[in-house]
Amino acid sequence: MEQVHPAPHDNARLVRRLLLLVAAAFVFAFAMVPLYDVLCEATGFNGKTAGGIIRDGFAVGGLKAGTAPTPAVDLTRTVRVEFTGTVMPGLPWDMRPLTISLDLHPGEMQQVSYLVRNTSNREVTGQAVPSVTPGQAAQHFEKIECFCFSQQTLGPGEAREMPLAFIIKPEVDRNITHITLSYAFFSTDGQRETLTSAREVR
Secondary structure, eight states: OOOOOOOHHHHHHHHHHHHHHHHHHHHHHHHHHHHHHHHHHHHOGGGOOBTOSEETTEETTSOBTTOOOOOOOOTTOOEEEEEEEEEOTTOOEEEEESOOEEEEOTTOOEEEEEEEEEOSSSOEEEEEEEEEESGGGGGGEEEEEEGGGSOEEEOTTOEEEEEEEEEEOTTSOTTOOEEEEEEEEEESHHHHHHHHHHHHHO
8 A cells, every 4th residue: 555645845834833832832931930920029929029020110019119118127036138149051140149148127128239240251131030938938028129120231241239128027927037038040131032033933
């Protein structure tokens, strides 16, 4: 019995459809990141801190960056806050906190900085995503000023101090005496390239 082979144009059509499906999956994956961040910012889920995403000048939850009300300072206790940072694969940067840890009273505003340096010979843009441990403290970690509110662009070899001003609200559980704030810096260039490739496939 003679075998029937698919015509070349059928193969080409199948390849185009598969490429379109892969591109659509990539676009969907990247679209889920901001939606997930909005949910986490609003609820404190998964250690995301409040006030980290700006929409028309306002952080999620209605707090305008830089205009947080000053709560009463709880002088009866202290909380230790530690700072860490990670650069994700694909982003040629170094980052480190200039303050490793500090002790503060809940309700007391503090300011620290991270030093970030572009180790490549080209301009690169990145986005920082914060996370708080333990997760129960996230909704009480109020960022007043943060480099994570917007994308950051560094020129070739450029180094920059990026400030963070924050308050641990007095409502934080009294059993929480130690909080870790972590930042993960992601490259936004790869996201733009993926979206551009998806448009070209279409």
